[in-house]
Amino acid sequence: MNPKPTFLAIDTSTEACSAAILHANGCVWRDEMTPKAHTTLLIPMIEALLAETGLKLADMAAIAVTRGPGSFTGVRIGVGIAQGIGFGLNKPVYEISSLEALAAHTAFPGRVIAAIDARMQEVYTATYCRQHNVISVEGCEVLCSPATLMGHALQYADESAVLLAGTGWGAYEPTFPLPAGWQIKPNQYPHAKAVAELAYQQWLQGKKGVGADSLQPVYLRDNVAEKSKKVKLLHIDK
Structure with missing residues (x-):
């Protein structure tokens, strides 16, 4: 089997900002809650990870980034920086759903109904199931009202291992008693x-x-047509 490739991963799709390097010996990361400082913090995070691992950007096999849905500005920043690195180093980019990354990060062994607050009385949501340590989406990502989210969740009322995860569940708390075995984060x-x-x-x-030229953000809102801008990554040696 080929050796594990080295990935640089970034997420700026919500109020949280994080970067990680996955390499042959494990994974290192930095994270911080920073609603309006993603651009300021992300590059120093990447530099710190490169210093910790002794790697250079040129050592990365690929870049991975959350392509949305989420904060319009945050998604655009992450996609733009991933494009900048991908173009500069001629590296491929893996596009990851923000909702899938949210669900995967919970490490919950059952069904995860991920929901991110989309403001304007709406949420971004998708449902995932983990089997044999592999997470897969059921259906598709949608933008919907809190009432629709509640109705969707109740479809699984007979199941005992369901996690409601994400800021959508914080902005709009469940309007029904949680069935036995359910959790909310x-x-x-x-x-x-x-x-x-x-x-x-x-x-x-x-x-x-x-x-990198094919990388596009996913917003889900039809009235958001602004494409991500390419962002130059400065002060990081290749």
Whole structure:
């Protein structure tokens, strides 16, 4: 089997900001809650991880990034920086759903209904199930009202291992008593460590990622047409 590739992963899709490097000996990461300072903190995080591992950006096999949905500005920052690194080093980029990264980071062994607060009385949501340590989506990502989210969750009322995870569940608490065995983690966020691990799973499946020029953010809102801008990554040696 080929040796494990080295990935640089970043997430800026919500109030949380994180970066991680997955390499042959494990995974290292940095994270911080910073609603309006992603650009300021992300590059120093990457520099710190490179220093800790003794690696350079040129050593990365690929970049992995959350492509949304989430904060419009945050998603654009992450996608733009991933594009900048991908273009600069001619590296592929693995696009990871913010909701999938959120669900994966919980490490919950059953069904996860991930929900991110989308403001304007709406949430981004998708449902995931983990089997044999591999997480898969059921259905698709949607933008919906809190009432629709509640109705969707109640479809699984007969199940005993369900986790309601993410800021959507903090902004709009369940309007029904939680069935026995259910859990709720409203302060759960996507994380770069999970992004790196999900990209590695894609690599194991033979997926190659996409070119930096093909990377696009996912907003889910039809009235958001602004494309991500390429962001130059400065002050980091290749």
